Amino acid sequence: MARPPAAREKILAAYCAIVSSEGERAATLEATAARAGVSKGGLLYHFKSKDALADGVLDGLRQAAEADLDRMRQSPEGPSRYFVRTSVETGTELDTFFVVVMRLAAGQHPGAAEALAAVHGSWWQLIREEVGDDAVADAIMLLGDGMYHHAAMPGSSAPGSTAGYFRGRLDAVLDQVDELRALARSRTSPDAG
Amino acid sequence: MARPPAAREKILAAYCAIVSSEGERAATLEATAARAGVSKGGLLYHFKSKDALADGVLDGLRQAAEADLDRMRQSPEGPSRYFVRTSVETGTELDTFFVVVMRLAAGQHPGAAEALAAVHGSWWQLIREEVGDDAVADAIMLLGDGMYHHAAMPGSSAPGSTAGYFRGRLDAVLDQVDELRALARSRTSPDAG
DNA sequence: GTCTATAGTAAGATAGAC
DNA sequence: GTCTATCTTACTATAGAC
Structure with a gap:
């Protein structure tokens, strides 16, 4: 906070933009x-x-x-749906940073892999708390990660919009999430309402 | 074929090894x-x-x-299970090339993104033929892609073995595949045996 | 706080000996 | 087919003016 210099922010944004659109190598000083x-x-x-x-x-x-994570926690649709739905959103602040850190991790930048793992772990925990089942939490994370894998795959990303590959398919995947959540409920309380 | 020079193969393998373990930037001539x-x-x-x-x-x-693709086609367990199961295998010839091409695509190398899309499209088609349903084929691909996303995520890959994150969880994911296949069957032939 | 100029280094690629 | 030597370019980082 304390309002960091505007130039600093512009530089960071410029660096991120180049790394994610042209690769780390193109992001020279x-x-x-x-x-x-x-x-x-x-x-x-x-x-x-x-x-x-x-x-x-x-x-x-x-x-x-x-x-x-705060938005995910407070989301009315629940963490699972929020996670999967937002996993195809490209161009958001979080996505931009995430993509760049993935590239840095690929280049062995110290701390990058750990930062990614920490974020991923936080997501998993929230979903795990919601569904109450390890395997179902894993499967939901995988759906989101799979969609992210496509959205972030070079050549398919279109900044500011949902990736082309999944336009119209997201709803079907969200249905799968609902089915998985129902499955978890039937597992954890097989005889309860 | 025609037995290319051994040195050529060694050079290509060395390049792949460096790119996937230390990043494209480290793979200097x-x-x-x-x-x-x-x-x-x-x-x-x-x-x-x-x-x-x-x-x-x-x-x-x-x-x-x-x-x-040939192995996937002839696999007794079916393309879907084969795809998901092998998506966590790191260190195979295919995986090595795939990871390297992903890094090249991130650096905007001409043709890399197209090559990845072609491979991915072939996998999807085989699975689509097996399950007979677009949405289920998508979901199965997503499970595999999600697992691959983890396996290929820097920091979690252990060459020659299944990624640590999913040791013991693969079976659960394969169960999800079976459930999805059953779902597709019930959709395409709701009244047939 | 931002600039120009420049030092120092490392990379990709060529030429020619063996 | 493989080597050493060398050229050229581009990148990181420093120094000092404004």
Whole structure:
């Protein structure tokens, strides 16, 4: 909070935009600075090194994930449906950070894999609490991860909208979620109402 | 066929190994040559440029995918179960190529995204033929993709073995596949035996 | 806080010996 | 077919002016 400098935010956003659309390799200091509208020296005033830039993204992911977790918790449709439905949303703040951190993890950036695992673990826990069954929680996570896998797959993402592959299919997948939730209910209370 | 030079294969394997374990950026010509046991010049005799090296991987994926498709087609358990079961296998020839091509696609390598989409489309078609229902074919693919997403997620892969996250959970997911197949049968022939 | 200029390094690729 | 030596380019990072 405390309103960080606007330039810093612009630089971070520029870096994320390049990494997710053209790959980590294309996100050089010069390219990032140019897109943010500053010079190389200007960028390096806010981020001492390229690693510091990547660390800034890790922090961004943690914050965006926390905010998303709150929405997921308070969602009227329940965490499971919320998770699967939002897993195909591309272009959101959380998705942007998530994609970038995945790329960083692929490049062995320290802490990136751990940050991803932490976010994923939080999602699982919320779903597990809702459905009350490990296997069903796993299956629901897999549906969401599978859809995310497509949405994030290079070539299929269309920033700001649901990925083309799943337009019209999301409803069917959400039905599967409902069926899985019902299955979990019948397992945990086979004789209760 | 016609037995390509052994050095060529070693170079391609070295490149794949570095890309998947340390990221595309670490797979420099020098690092690749060193791991393959040749010099930079020796490498460049077999692959004229770095792009040629990447193109070699695309060819490798196409060949490995074709072989896998045959096995999937002839699998006694059926394409669906075969697909989901093998989606967590890391370290196979197909998986190695697939991971590398995903990294190349993330870096906007020409043809990489298309190659992935082609492989994925072939898998879907086989499953669609088996289950006879679009939505169920989608859901099964999602389970497999979701598991693959985990298995391929940096930090969780353990070459040569099933990813740790799903040890013991695969059976539960395969049960979900069976339930989905049954669901498809009840849809396509609601009154037949 | 942002710029230009530049040092230092590492990468991809070529040439020619063996 | 494989090597060493070298050229060229591009990237990270520093220094110091404004």
